[in-house]
Amino acid sequence: MKLIFEKSSAGRKAIELPDLDVPEKSDLMPKSMLRAKLNLPEVSELDVVRHYTSLSKRNFGVDNGFYPLGSCTMKYNPKINEDISRLQGFTAVHPLAPEALSQGALQLMYELEKDLCEITGMQRFTLQPAAGSHGELTGVMIIKKYFEIKGEKRNKILIPDSAHGTNPASAALCGFEVETISSNSEGCVDLEDLRQHINKDVAALMLTNPNTLGLHDKNILEIAKILHDNCSLFYCDGANANALLGIAKIADMGFDIVQLNLHKTFSTPHGCGGPGSGPVGVVKSLVDFLPVPLVEQQNEKYSLNYNLKNSIGQVRAFYGNFGVLVKAYTYIKSLGAEGLRQVAENAVLNANYLMSKLKKYYDLPYDAICKHEFVLSDKGMPNHITTADIAKRLLDYGFHAPTIYFPLIVHGSIMIEPTETESKQTLDEFADVMIKIKQEAEQNPELLRNAPSTTPVKRLDAVTAARNPILKWEEK
Amino acid sequence: MDYISNTESEKKEMLKEIGVNSALELFNDIDKKLILKEPLKVSKKLSELEVRKKLEAIAQKNKLVKNFLGAGCYSHYIPSVVNHIISRSEFYTAYTPYQPEISQGSLQSIFEFQTYICRLTGMDAANASMYDGSTALAEAAFMAHNITNKNKIIIPKTVHPEYRKVVQTYCSMHSIDYVEINYKNGIIDIENLKNEIDGNTAAVIVQNPNFFGCIENTAEIEKLAKQNNALLISCVAEAISLGLLEPKNADIVVGDGQSFGIPLSFGGPAFGFMAVKQEHVRKMPGRLVGQTIDAENKKGFILTLQAREQHIRREKATSNICTNSALMALAATVYLSMLGNQLKDLANLNLQKAHYAYEKIRQLNNFEPAFSSPFFNEFVIKCNDINNLFLKMKENDIVPGLDLGKYYPELKNHMLICVTEMHSKEDIDNLIKIMEEK
Numbered sequence: 079m080k081l082i083f084e085k086s087s088a089g090r091k092a093i094e095l096p097d098l099d100v101p102e103k104s105d106l107m108p109k110s111m112l113r114a115k116l117n118l119p120e121v122s123e124l125d126v127v128r129h130y131t132s133l134s135k136r137n138f139g140v141d142n143g144f145y146p147l148g149s150c151t152m153k154y155n156p157k158i159n160e161d162i163s164r165l166q167g168f169t170a171v172h173p174l175a176p177e178a179l180s181q182g183a184l185q186l187m188y189e190l191e192k193d194l195c196e197i198t199g200m201q202r203f204t205l206q207p208a209a210g211s212h213g214e215l216t217g218v219m220i221i222k223k224y225f226e227i228k229g230e231k232r233n234k235i236l237i238p239d240s241a242h243g244t245n246p247a248s249a250a251l252c253g254f255e256v257e258t259i260s261s262n263s264e265g266c267v268d269l270e271d272l273r274q275h276i277n278k279d280v281a282a283l284m285l286t287n288p289n290t291l292g293l294h295d296k297n298i299l300e301i302a303k304i305l306h307d308n309c310s311l312f313y314c315d316g317a318n319a320n321a322l323l324g325i326a327k328i329a330d331m332g333f334d335i336v337q338l339n340l341h342k343t344f345s346t347p348h349g350c351g352g353p354g355s356g357p358v359g360v361v362k363s364l365v366d367f368l369p370v371p372l373v374e375q376q377n378e379k380y381s382l383n384y385n386l387k388n389s390i391g392q393v394r395a396f397y398g399n400f401g402v403l404v405k406a407y408t409y410i411k412s413l414g415a416e417g418l419r420q421v422a423e424n425a426v427l428n429a430n431y432l433m434s435k436l437k438k439y440y441d442l443p444y445d446a447i448c449k450h451e452f453v454l455s456d457k458g459m460p461n462h463i464t465t466a467d468i469a470k471r472l473l474d475y476g477f478h479a480p481t482i483y484f485p486l487i488v489h490g491s492i493m494i495e496p497t498e499t500e501s502k503q504t505l506d507e508f509a510d511v512m513i514k515i516k517q518e519a520e521q522n523p524e525l526l527r528n529a530p531s532t533t534p535v536k537r538l539d540a541v542t543a544a545r546n547p548i549l550k551w552e553e554k
Numbered sequence: 555m556d557y558i559s560n561t562e563s564e565k566k567e568m569l570k571e572i573g574v575n576s577a578l579e580l581f582n583d584i585d586k587k588l589i590l591k592e593p594l595k596v597s598k599k600l601s602e603l604e605v606r607k608k609l610e611a612i613a614q615k616n617k618l619v620k621n622f623l624g625a626g627c628y629s630h631y632i633p634s635v636v637n638h639i640i641s642r643s644e645f646y647t648a649y650t651p652y653q654p655e656i657s658q659g660s661l662q663s664i665f666e667f668q669t670y671i672c673r674l675t676g677m678d679a680a681n682a683s684m685y686d687g688s689t690a691l692a693e694a695a696f697m698a699h700n701i702t703n704k705n706k707i708i709i710p711k712t713v714h715p716e717y718r719k720v721v722q723t724y725c726s727m728h729s730i731d732y733v734e735i736n737y738k739n740g741i742i743d744i745e746n747l748k749n750e751i752d753g754n755t756a757a758v759i760v761q762n763p764n765f766f767g768c769i770e771n772t773a774e775i776e777k778l779a780k781q782n783n784a785l786l787i788s789c790v791a792e793a794i795s796l797g798l799l800e801p802k803n804a805d806i807v808v809g810d811g812q813s814f815g816i817p818l819s820f821g822g823p824a825f826g827f828m829a830v831k832q833e834h835v836r837k838m839p840g841r842l843v844g845q846t847i848d849a850e851n852k853k854g855f856i857l858t859l860q861a862r863e864q865h866i867r868r869e870k871a872t873s874n875i876c877t878n879s880a881l882m883a884l885a886a887t888v889y890l891s892m893l894g895n896q897l898k899d900l901a902n903l904n905l906q907k908a909h910y911a912y913e914k915i916r917q918l919n920n921f922e923p924a925f926s927s928p929f930f931n932e933f934v935i936k937c938n939d940i941n942n943l944f945l946k947m948k949e950n951d952i953v954p955g956l957d958l959g960k961y962y963p964e965l966k967n968h969m970l971i972c973v974t975e976m977h978s979k980e981d982i983d984n985l986i987k988i989m990e991e992k
Binding site (some may be wrong): 086090091100101102106114118121123127128129132134136137145152154164165167169170171173174181186193196208219222242243246251277298324330349352353354378391392395396397398399404407410412415416419421424426430434450470481484501528530534538540542547549550 | 556557558559560564565567568569571572573574576577579580582583584585590593594595596597599600602605606609610613616617619621623626627629635637638639640641643645646647648649650651654655660663664665666668670676679680683685686687688689696714716717720722724726727729748749762772774797798800810819821822823825840842844845846850852854855856859860863864865866869871872876877878879880881887888892893894896897898899902903905906907909910913925928930944953955956960969975978979982
C-alpha cells in the first residue's frame with residue numbers, strides 16, 4: 079500500500095483554517111531560525127480517511143479476534159470506557175489550571191488510588207508512570223533512594239531468569255548491578271540459589287508474580303522472609319496481577335513495591351503500543367519516597383501535594399496518563415468487588431482449561447495448575463517445525479499468535495494467555511486449530527513453513543530490515 | 555458488569571475437563587492465609603447507565619473556563635477526522651506489532667510518523683514515540699551521556715520546569731551532574747553557559763521556543779557545544795511552532811507532540827518524540843519501524859534494530875522503554891496528514907494572535923512585558939498585583955495565564971500568557987478589557 083506521502087498532490091487541502099482576525103505583522107521571528115521548506119503531503123480529507131481506514135483493515139486487535147498474547151492480558155476493552163474518557167469535562171482540563179477548577183479530575187485520581195491500594199494492600203500509589211516499564215523504573219528509583227537515605231551502599235538487584243527483559247533494563251538504568259537467580263524444576267525461584275546470592279550488597283529482588291510461566295511462586299512468603307531478614311526490599315512486577323484480583327493481596331505476600339499495568343489488568347486498550355499507565359504502590363515505610371505530586375483530600379477538597387520528604391522527584395511532566403486513568407477507574411466502577419474477583423477466577427479457569435486441552439498435543443514443560451497463562455514448548459514438533467511456524471500458521475486461521483520465544487527458560491516458548499473475557503466456544507475453536515496445526519506439522523509441514531498465506535503480506539524478512547535500515551520514506 | 559462470557563454450566567464443563575471441582579481449587583498453590591476471606595472494599599458493581607451517570611457527574615466537577623494557559627499543554631483545534639481514525643478499534647485494541655503480517659496498518663502508520671518527525675526536525679531518524687516530552691528529554695540526556703562517556707548535563711532555566719525536574723530525577727539515578735544555567739531577557743544567558751560548559755559536558759539542552767515562549771539563538775550555543783565536544787539537544791514543547799521554526803544545529807531533537815491533534819486531558823496521554831543524526835541511531839531508545847520485503851518480495855514494514863532493546867539485551871539495553879504512546883503518535887500522523895503544509899499557516903495564526911495580544915497588553919498601565927526577545931505564541935507579562943488580577947479574572951470565568959511565581963521565585967507577579975488559534979480577537983479583546991478595569 080502506498081504511503082500518505084506518495085498520495086500528495088500539490089495544492090490539495092484537507093482542512094480550512096480560520097481567517098486571521100487580527101492585523102498581520104511581518105518579521106516577528108529571527109530569520110536564522112525560520113524553516114526554508116515544510117515539505118509535508120498535500121491531500122484531501124477523503125484521502126486521509128480512506129488511507130487510514132485502509133491501514134486499519136490491515137491491522138488486528140482484540141475486537142477482530144482472539145489475542146492470546148502471553149503476559150499482555152489482551153482482554154476486551156469495554157466501549158463505555160472510551161466514551162467516558164472522551165467526555166469534554168475530562169479532555170478539556172488543563173493540567174496547570176487552578177485546583178479549584180479541576181476538582182473532578184483530582185477526585186477521580188484520588189479514588190482510583192484508593193481502589194488500587196485496597197486491591198493490592200499497598201499504602202499509597204503514584205499514578206504518574208506512563209507504562210509498566212516506566213513504573214518499574216520508578217520502583218527501582220525508590221529502592222535506590224531508600225538505601226541512599228539509610229546511608230547504605232547496596233549496588234545489586236536480584237532478578238529471576240524468568241523475568242521480563244524490562245526488569246534488568248530498569249535496574250541497570252539506575253546503576254544497579256543485576257544478578258540472575260535460577261528457577262527450580264517447578265518454575266519457581268530456586269531458594270538455594272537465592273540464599274547463595276543474598277548478602278549486604280543486595281538492595282532488592284524483582285519478581286514477577288504470577289511469573290512469566292503463569293505460576294504463582296509457592297514459596298513467596300519464604301522469599302519475602304529471606305529478603306527482609308537481609309533488610310532488602312521485595313519488588314513485584316505486577317504485570318500479571320489479573321490472576322490475583324480479589325483473591326489475594328500483593329502486599330500480604332510480603333512485597334514492598336508493586337507496579338500495575340492499567341493497560342493490562344484494568345482493561346485500558348493497548349493502542350498498538352501505548353499509551354499505557356504503570357502506577358506504583360508502596361508499603362507505608364516507602365510512601366515518603368514516591369514521586370510528587372500525590373493527590374490529597376481534606377474537607378471535601380482535593381489538592382496536589384508536592385511535599386514528600388524523600389521523594390525521588392518527578393518521573394514525567396504533570397500527573398500521568400490521565401485519560402488512561404479515567405478508563406481504568408470506569409472499569410473498576412463497572413466491575414465492583416464481585417466483578418474483580420470474577421476476573422481472576424475466570425482468567426485462571428480459562429487458562430487452565432485451554433492448558434489441559436492442549437497439553438495432550440503439545441509439550442508442557444511445567445505441568446502444574448497455572449494462573450493467568452501457561453507456556454508450551456516446541457519439543458517434539460515433527461519435521462523441525464518451529465514455534466515461529468506455529469505462530470504464523472495461527473494467523474491464517476484468524477487468531478493472533480501467542481507470545482513466542484519468551485520466557486527464555488523454555489525452548490521455543492509458546493506463551494498463551496486467554497484472559498477472562500473469552501468464552502468457552504472461542505477457547506474450543508482455538509484448541510481445535512492448535513490441534514489441527516499439530517496434524518499439519520506431521521502431514522503437510524510446508525503449510526506451516528510458508529505461513530501465513532492469507533495475510534496482506536507474507537512472512538517478512540527481519541534480517542534485511544536490520545542490515546540496511548530504512549526508517550523513513552524519501553522521494554526517489 | 556464484568557464482561558465475562560462463561561456461563562455457570564460452561565464453567566462446570568471446563569472444571570471437569572481440568573479435573574477439579576471448583577474454581578477455588580485453581581488457587582490452591584497460594585498459601586491459605588493469603589487467600590482473602592472478605593470481598594474487596596471497592597464499590598459494588600454498576601450497570602453501564604449507572605457508571606455513565608457517575609462519571610458524567612465527576613466530569614462536571616471540572617470547571618471549563620476560557621483560559622490563556624499553555625506551558626507545555628496547548629489548546630488547539632482537533633479536526634474530527636483524528637478522533638474517528640484513532641477510534642477504529644483495529645488500531646486501539648491492538649498490541650505492539652509483534653506479528654507484522656497482521657499489523658501492517660500500525661507498522662506503516664508508525665513508518666509514516668517517523669517520516670513526519672524526520673521532516674519536521676531535520677534529523678535522519680526518529681523512533682516510534684516516547685511517553686511524553688519530559689521523559690524523551692531525560693532519555694536524550696542519558697543517551698548523550700552514553701554516547702560521549704561524559705558526565706555533565708547543562709540545562710537552562712528556560713526549559714520547562716517540569717521537564718527539568720524529570721531530567722534531574724533521571725540524572726540523579728545515574729550520578730550524572732545536573733547543572734542549571736540562568737536566563738537573561740528570557741533566553742539563555744550565554745555568559746553563564748560559557749562559565750559552566752567544559753570538557754566533561756555531555757550535552758547542552760535548549761528548548762525552543764523556550765518555556766517563556768522566547769526563541770533561543772542556537773547557533774551560538776552550538777558553537778560552544780562543539781568547542782567542548784558536547785552534544786546539543788534541542789527540545790520542542792509546542793510542536794505547532796515547527797510549522798515556522800526548524801530545530802537547527804542539534805544532534806538530538808526531542809519534544810512533546812500533544813499539540814498535534816491530542817486533547818489536554820489534564821496533561822496526558824500525549825506522546826514524546828525523539829529524532830537523531832544517523833550516527834546515533836543504534837544508541838537511540840525505543841521502538842523503530844523499518845521497511846523490508848516479504849517472502850514474495852513485496853514491500854512491508856517490521857520492528858527493527860531490536861538488538862538495542864530490553865527484551866534482547868536485558869540489562870545492556872539502551873533503555874527499558876517498550877510500551878510508548880503509539881495511538882497518540884497515530885493521532886499526530888493523521889493530524890499532520892490533515893494539515894499538510896498548512897501547518898505553516900496554522901503556526902502563523904498562533905504567532906500573529908499572540909503578538910496582537912502582546913501589543914495590546916503592552917499599552918496598558920500596570921502591565922509590561924518581562925522580556926523583549928522574539929517569541930512564538932507565549933509571552934511573559936509583569937503585573938502589579940497578580941493575586942488581585944486572578945481574582946478579578948475569576949469573577950469573569952477567565953484564567954489569564956500561568957502564575958510564574960511558583961516556578962521562578964524571582965518572577966513573582968509575572969504570568970505566562972498563551973494565545974493560539976482557539977482564541978478569537980474577541981476573546982483577546984475581552985481579556986484586555988478586564989485587565990484594563992481598575
